[in-house]
Amino acid sequence: MTGLHPFTGLALAASAVAVTLAASQWWLSLGMAAAALVLGALAGTARRLAVLSAAVLAPLWLSQLMVHALFDRTGSHVLAAAGPVRVTAEGLAAAGGLGLRTAAFVLVFLLYSLTVDRAGLIRTLDAAGIPAQLGYILAAALALVPATADRLRAIAAAQAVRGAGGRGVAARLRTARLRAVPLVLSAVQDAAERSVHLQLRGFPAGKDRTQYRSLVFRPWERTVSVLAPCLAAAAVVLLVLPRGA
Amino acid sequence: MSESLTLPSAGAAVPLRARLLPLLGALVIAATYLMLVLLQPAEAAAGLASWPAVAAFAGYLAGAVLLLAGVLPQLPTSVVALIPAALVLNIVLGQFVGSTLVPLYLDSIGTVLVGFLAGRSAGAATGVLGSLVWSLFNPTVLPFAAGAALIGFLAGSAARLGALRPYVAVVAGFITGIVAGVVSAPVAAFVFGGTSGAATGALVAMFRAMGDSLLASVTKQALISDPADKAVTFLVAALLVMALPRRIRLQFPLPARAAARRARS
Numbered sequence: 001m002t003g004l005h006p007f008t009g010l011a012l013a014a015s016a017v018a019v020t021l022a023a024s025q026w027w028l029s030l031g032m033a034a035a036a037l038v039l040g041a042l043a044g045t046a047r048r049l050a051v052l053s054a055a056v057l058a059p060l061w062l063s064q065l066m067v068h069a070l071f072d073r074t075g076s077h078v079l080a081a082a083g084p085v086r087v088t089a090e091g092l093a094a095a096g097g098l099g100l101r102t103a104a105f106v107l108v109f110l111l112y113s114l115t116v117d118r119a120g121l122i123r124t125l126d127a128a129g130i131p132a133q134l135g136y137i138l139a140a141a142l143a144l145v146p147a148t149a150d151r152l153r154a155i156a157a158a159q160a161v162r163g164a165g166g167r168g169v170a171a172r173l174r175t176a177r178l179r180a181v182p183l184v185l186s187a188v189q190d191a192a193e194r195s196v197h198l199q200l201r202g203f204p205a206g207k208d209r210t211q212y213r214s215l216v217f218r219p220w221e222r223t224v225s226v227l228a229p230c231l232a233a234a235a236v237v238l239l240v241l242p243r244g245a
Numbered sequence: 246m247s248e249s250l251t252l253p254s255a256g257a258a259v260p261l262r263a264r265l266l267p268l269l270g271a272l273v274i275a276a277t278y279l280m281l282v283l284l285q286p287a288e289a290a291a292g293l294a295s296w297p298a299v300a301a302f303a304g305y306l307a308g309a310v311l312l313l314a315g316v317l318p319q320l321p322t323s324v325v326a327l328i329p330a331a332l333v334l335n336i337v338l339g340q341f342v343g344s345t346l347v348p349l350y351l352d353s354i355g356t357v358l359v360g361f362l363a364g365r366s367a368g369a370a371t372g373v374l375g376s377l378v379w380s381l382f383n384p385t386v387l388p389f390a391a392g393a394a395l396i397g398f399l400a401g402s403a404a405r406l407g408a409l410r411p412y413v414a415v416v417a418g419f420i421t422g423i424v425a426g427v428v429s430a431p432v433a434a435f436v437f438g439g440t441s442g443a444a445t446g447a448l449v450a451m452f453r454a455m456g457d458s459l460l461a462s463v464t465k466q467a468l469i470s471d472p473a474d475k476a477v478t479f480l481v482a483a484l485l486v487m488a489l490p491r492r493i494r495l496q497f498p499l500p501a502r503a504a505a506r507r508a509r510s
Contacts, residue, residue: 021302021436024295056383060437063446067439067462071454084454098438101298102385109384118381131318133325134374140329141378148333180338184358184485187330192496195326203322240296 006121007128008221013112015232020104022236029100036107045114052114053106061099068095118142123213132204148187155182259319266315267366270308274391274428277304281431282460297435302388305432309390313373316366323496324363331355332375336382350474353396357418357482360400361409362497368397388436392429396421400479404499409483418479419472426467434463445470 004012020032040049068091075088122135159178165171281297320328332355339352356375360368372393380387400408403417433440438459440446445466452462486494494500 018299018303021298022295024298052382056385059443059446060385060439062443063439063449064437066443066446066450067453067459071450073454073456094438102437106384109380109387113381113384133317133320134313136325137328137332137374138378140326141332141374142381144329144333145336148330148337152337180481181485181488183337184334184354185489187334188327188358188362188489189493191327191330192323192493195323195496198326199322203325236299240299 005215005217005221005225006116006124007217007225009112009116011225011228013108015228016108017105018232019235019239020101020108022239024097024101026097026100029097029104032104033100033107036104036111040107040111040114043111043115045111048114049107049110053103053110056106056110057099057103060102064095064098064102068092068098119213120215123211124215124217127211127215136198136203148183151186152179152183155179263315263319267312267369268315270311270313270315272308273304273311274308274395277301277308278428278431280304281435297431301431301435305388305391309373309376309394312394313370316370320363320367320370321498324359324367324498327359327363327497328367328371328374331359331371332378334358335375336379351478351481353393353475354478354482354485356393356397357400357478358485360397360402361404361482361486362494362499363401364404364499365398365401367498368399368401369394370397372397385437388432389429392425392432395428396425396475399424400482401499403479408479409486411480411483414479414483415476418476421479422472422475423468425475426471427464429471430460430464430467433467434460439463440466 016032020029037046037049040046069087070085070091072086072088072091072094075086075090077089078086079089079092080087119139122139125138126132126135156179159165159175164175164178166175277300281301334355335352338354339350353372353375356368356371359371372395373390376386376390376393386393399417399421403414403421406413406417408414408417439449440463448466448469449459449462452465453459457465486500495504
């Protein structure tokens with residue numbers, strides 16, 4: 001998705017996820033997940049995509065396995081049974097189907113997140129007439145994540161020098177308090193000071209202000225951005241209605 | 246006299262859009278929940294039904310976005326500047342608490358803090374924005390945006406009713422946990438077929454083994470996990486607000502209003 005306008009990538013990712021959820025077929029989920037991995041490899045982010053998605057998916061898959069496969073009461077093809085544990089072919093199929101559907105959802109959105117030009121996305125939101133507050137909040141939050149993590153490390157080092165730490169629940173809670181309180185207080189104080197500077201500069205300014213960055217939204221991308229969600233919506237209705245009705 | 250560029254005009258009325266959109270968002274979320282609970286098909290017990298997954302995802306997300314669209318343009322700049330800090334606190338403190346082996350999530354302290362300082366609209370907006378920003382790192386939080394908005398909204402409502410006192414904060418957090426857990430359960434059940442963690446998944450599996458439906462099992466698990474987590478979150482947020490210097494605290498709407506009330510009486 002590198003090189004695409006942020007809205008084109010978002011439209012494609014959201015459409016792919018909507019159709020995968022609505023179809024709920026293991027082969028489509030598998031295809032979407034594989035396509036996301038291939039596109040990630042082509043964009044040079046395969047490793048990050050695999051690591052991030054594994055961190056998100058591992059606990060989810062474990063949970064789905066426990067909920068659907070280990071204690072299935074309804075399946076007729078029993079593969080193993082011991083006490084309350086009853087593993088059935090139907091339960092394993094349900095857990096596998098859900099696992100693949102979740103994997104497709106996570107991989108497609110993470111691929112978009114890793115390949116989108118984040119500054120471009122914020123500029124695009126601004127240009128689309130969406131309130132400037134949204135662009136500011138997204139940009140500030142993304143910039144503040146590493147800064148706040150660094151500050152937490154610095155506070156932890158300073159508290160360690162003071163002798164904070166130790167084993168046991170009480171010591172852990174005390175350590176958490178000694179780190180969290182200065183972190184939160186400094187974050188709120190910074191925010192209060194930042195708001196003064198924003199107000200002095202007339203934030204949020206109107207739409208017609210000078211922009212230092214422009215993004216090209218090519219005609220074919222405009223068409224895809226409209227067409228893909230419309231086709232996906234039609235597919236979702238066709239897929240869902242016969243089963244839901 | 247020319248209009249001030251930096252101060253809101255006195256007595257400015259709230260536009261109709263700002264009143265209607267959040268109301269519409271809340272109605273969409275409530276309608277989605279009722280539809281999922283009342284019309285859940287038999288196949289949903291296996292977690293693989295497609296329309297409840299689509300309805301839970303689309304309905305909750307659409308409701309949360311409508312709510313955000315109505316609230317965001319009305320927020321004062323002091324609150325807009327606070328929201329990114331709160332979102333980052335959610336992420337950083339959530340990860341930090343997870344690493345200390347304390348069996349709680351505590352990943353909504355920032356949202357509750359904004360609700361306590363800036364009111365229910367700002368709290369709800371922070372909840373939705375937190376889900377949007379966090380979804381860039383973990384897309385599974387995206388469908389839970391409505392639940393996060395509810396936590397922020399209830400934190401703001403609780404602050405108006407005096408939840409900044411520690412013992413009231415615990416009770417308010419407990420009640421918020423019940424409501425948020427019940428509202429978020431359909432997403433966990435129908436979109437993900439369970440929960441996002443191994444320990445909570447074991448609880449859901451236990452209820453399923455006892456014969457409960459998937460939605461009932463996830464709801465019961467949420468009623469065990471969420472109230473305790475939110476009670477501690479509300480207590481921590483209330484203590485943090487009390488620890489703020491008065492000079493900083495009074496820059497935000499709710500403490501400023503409370504101080505003005507105290508000065509009048």
